[in-house]
Amino acid sequence: MKDVFFELVDSLRAFLETVGQMTRFFGQLLLLTPRTLLRGGLLLEQIDNTGARSLVIIMTCGLFVGMVLGLQGYDLLQRFGSEESLGMAAALGLLKELGPVVTALLFAGRAGTALASELGLMRATDQLAAMDIMAVDPMRRVVVPRFLGGVITMPLLTGIFIAIGLFGVQLVGVEFLGVDKGSFWSQMRGTVELGDVWEGLIKGSVFGVACSLIAVYEGYNAIPTAEGVGRATTRTVVISAVVTLILDYILTAFML
Amino acid sequence: MNTQTGPDAGAQPARACDADIAVLRDVHYAADSGKTVFRGLDIAIARGAVTAIMGPSGTGKTTLLRLITGQILADRGEVIVNGKNLATLTRKEIYALRRRMGMLFQNGALLTDLDVFENVAFPLREHTRLPERLIRTIVLTKLHAVGLRGAARLSPQELSGGMARRVALARAIALDPDLLIYDEPFAGLDPISMGVVMRLIRSLNDALGITSIVVTHDVREISQIADASYILSEGEVVASGTPGQLKEHPSPVVHQFMDGLADGPVEFHYPASDYHEELLNGQGR
Amino acid sequence: MRPSRTIDISTGLFVLLGFAAILFLVTQITNREFSLHDQSYRIKASFGNIGGLKAGAPVSMAGVTIGRVEDISYDMQSFKAVAVLRIDGRYNQIPNDSDASIFTAGLLGGQYVELSPGGSEQPFKNGDTVEFVQDAVVLENLISKYLFSAASQKSGTTSEAPPAAKE
Numbered sequence: 001m002k003d004v005f006f007e008l009v010d011s012l013r014a015f016l017e018t019v020g021q022m023t024r025f026f027g028q029l030l031l032l033t034p035r036t037l038l039r040g041g042l043l044l045e046q047i048d049n050t051g052a053r054s055l056v057i058i059m060t061c062g063l064f065v066g067m068v069l070g071l072q073g074y075d076l077l078q079r080f081g082s083e084e085s086l087g088m089a090a091a092l093g094l095l096k097e098l099g100p101v102v103t104a105l106l107f108a109g110r111a112g113t114a115l116a117s118e119l120g121l122m123r124a125t126d127q128l129a130a131m132d133i134m135a136v137d138p139m140r141r142v143v144v145p146r147f148l149g150g151v152i153t154m155p156l157l158t159g160i161f162i163a164i165g166l167f168g169v170q171l172v173g174v175e176f177l178g179v180d181k182g183s184f185w186s187q188m189r190g191t192v193e194l195g196d197v198w199e200g201l202i203k204g205s206v207f208g209v210a211c212s213l214i215a216v217y218e219g220y221n222a223i224p225t226a227e228g229v230g231r232a233t234t235r236t237v238v239i240s241a242v243v244t245l246i247l248d249y250i251l252t253a254f255m256l
Numbered sequence: 257m258n259t260q261t262g263p264d265a266g267a268q269p270a271r272a273c274d275a276d277i278a279v280l281r282d283v284h285y286a287a288d289s290g291k292t293v294f295r296g297l298d299i300a301i302a303r304g305a306v307t308a309i310m311g312p313s314g315t316g317k318t319t320l321l322r323l324i325t326g327q328i329l330a331d332r333g334e335v336i337v338n339g340k341n342l343a344t345l346t347r348k349e350i351y352a353l354r355r356r357m358g359m360l361f362q363n364g365a366l367l368t369d370l371d372v373f374e375n376v377a378f379p380l381r382e383h384t385r386l387p388e389r390l391i392r393t394i395v396l397t398k399l400h401a402v403g404l405r406g407a408a409r410l411s412p413q414e415l416s417g418g419m420a421r422r423v424a425l426a427r428a429i430a431l432d433p434d435l436l437i438y439d440e441p442f443a444g445l446d447p448i449s450m451g452v453v454m455r456l457i458r459s460l461n462d463a464l465g466i467t468s469i470v471v472t473h474d475v476r477e478i479s480q481i482a483d484a485s486y487i488l489s490e491g492e493v494v495a496s497g498t499p500g501q502l503k504e505h506p507s508p509v510v511h512q513f514m515d516g517l518a519d520g521p522v523e524f525h526y527p528a529s530d531y532h533e534e535l536l537n538g539q540g541r
Numbered sequence: 542m543r544p545s546r547t548i549d550i551s552t553g554l555f556v557l558l559g560f561a562a563i564l565f566l567v568t569q570i571t572n573r574e575f576s577l578h579d580q581s582y583r584i585k586a587s588f589g590n591i592g593g594l595k596a597g598a599p600v601s602m603a604g605v606t607i608g609r610v611e612d613i614s615y616d617m618q619s620f621k622a623v624a625v626l627r628i629d630g631r632y633n634q635i636p637n638d639s640d641a642s643i644f645t646a647g648l649l650g651g652q653y654v655e656l657s658p659g660g661s662e663q664p665f666k667n668g669d670t671v672e673f674v675q676d677a678v679v680l681e682n683l684i685s686k687y688l689f690s691a692a693s694q695k696s697g698t699t700s701e702a703p704p705a706a707k708e
Contacts, residue, residue: 044549047552052551052552052555055558122368125365126363130365130367130424133327134355134378134379135382136378136383137351153555156555156556156559157559159563162566194567
């Protein structure tokens with residue numbers, strides 16, 4: 001019994017230590033950000049790495065999430081005779097919750113793991129040490145561009161996901177299920193406010209910062225073995241998911 | 257003594273009037289786990305020479321390299337490189353010092369997202385503002401020196417181990433350093449590649465007028481090209497001198513190492529209980 | 542840095558797509574019929590009960606949104622809720638004897654202020670107060686009114702307004 005207790009205390013201590021280290025790491029990244037923004041080439045490469053390469057998965061999932069939302073939403077609303085509100089309900093759902101959260105989870109899975117494994121591999125094959133010896137700060141050359149790439153990309157991906165999602169809702173609702181196209185859009189326009197759009201984008205941005213931070217942190221600090229890199233990748237996904245959902249609650253409570 | 261023909265990346269640090277490029281005096285260092293790595297280490301690396309650092313596995317040879325490059329600081333004692341005590345330098349100054357050094361890692365450590373040409377060009381692009389034409393000339397020259405000019409557009413994944421190491425060497429000399437450090441350059445190479453590397457170490461050292469430190473335990477190979485050697489064991493220097501002198505050295509540790517004997521001061525058997533007893537009483541296992 | 546045209550192209554495409562999507566969301570799906578400009582004026586209305594009216598709620602006439610509720614506060618002197626209504630400058634011919642009522646949008650929707658035009662020749666000017674107001678309908682009062690009138694109808698007595706239910 002005592003052992004369990006000590007194990008818990010130990011885990012708590014390790015957890016706090018990680019949080020502290022991550023915060024310090026985050027601080028270092030922020031300090032190096034201004035200079036790195038000037039190195040356009042590196043940044044562009046990373047935006048491509050995290051963003052452009054995630055387009056396919058984001059668009060596909062966005063479409064299907066939208067379509068499912070259309071189906072479920074229609075089924076639910078027609079019990080109250082309010083099918084015409086499908087556009088409005090789906091738009092709000094996508095904007096405020098589904099869009100940012102699902103995009104963040106997909107991002108963590110595709111881009112987050114890519115970042116973590118790239119950095120972890122560089123750590124394991126001494127590339128980071130080699131850079132250090134060559135008097136090139138690996139943080140500046142390799143880590144911060146990746147972090148910034150992720151941060152810039154997430155809000156854009158979120159926007160794309162939501163837009164495609166709405167298209168999916170329309171596809172199912174209007175084309176397949178017969179909701180009136182005019183009412184679909186006019187009800188939406190009548191209820192959705194600019195603030196709702198901002199809400200979704202802000203959430204997307206915050207999730208982007210969190211997931212990118214976690215990915216580069218895990219990769220950079222991975223144990224330099226094949227197993228270590230694998231672990232870092234797994235941890236990235238798991239921690240990103242949990243943190244995203246916790247932040248979601250906090251942000252939602254704050255913004256409402 | 258050194259004619260610098262390449263691009264001068266940063267300000268040249270003032271050279272002390274020592275004949276040694278690096279000196280370690282009474283260096284003590286313990287790893288994070290608490291294990292003592294060095295106690296009272298004294299090493300002097302003479303300028304212009306090829307110096308070998310040898311010893312059984314685990315004696316901290318890589319740690320020694322990290323002390324020289326300033327990646328870690330000694331707990332006690334002094335590490336002086338090019339006349340400067342590393343413990344007194346700021347990060348920027350250490351970086352400036354490292355631009356005058358080149359290091360060859362055991363596995364090459366080439367950047368995997370760049371091709372051979374770009375890998376060698378990396379230090380030039382990061383530290384200088386030379387025009388593209390000049391960079392191209394320098395890169396091709398360095399690649400030619402290691403015999404791989406034709407491989408300029410291959411990617412690191414397409415290279416054999418030996419070739420990767422040579423590219424890494426070309427990269428290490430891109431900025432014409434004063435000091436070249438080799439970490440286990442012969443490990444895992446076939447006899448031909450080994451011969452190539454040996455020849456390169458020696459000829460580069462003499463042709464470029466630089467100093468080389470080679471960490472290795474390939475006794476046969478290094479003895480053919482080293483000017484001076486150190487053998488480390490148990491955290492101290494147990495022998496030093498020319499390869500010839502070490503061959504005749506009285507110490508049994510040195511003798512076992514130089515001749516590759518299976519048993520001696522470094523024991524064959526991992527500490528265990530008595531053999532007969534364990535076999536005969538081993539039923540309940 | 543590795544010069545690569547394909548990376549530039551694909552990144553550019555991605556960023557454009559992202560911005561296009563966001564632009565679409567901002568313009569095509571939001572409530573953009575109304576944005577108050579600087580040419581707007583304010584009038585006040587005091588209600589005995591503002592119900593669920595919130596700041597930001599629309600002010601409409603004949604169902605068209607002409608302004609927003611800017612602020613709601615409580616006046617300690619008159620013991621009434623004071624709502625500041627900000628009206629778009631385009632609608633500056635509203636008769637100053639119009640009345641303001643608080644209605645509910647839909648069955649369970651948010652509440653808004655509806656202005657019904659009066660007959661005065663003078664329009665509202667900045668700072669004016671609406672004289673004629675109708676408070677928000679409180680559901681409980683409505684129910685008890687209904688119950689009372691239903692009961693009195695049954696028993697055949699003339700219905701009297703029941704004492705207002707105290708909060």
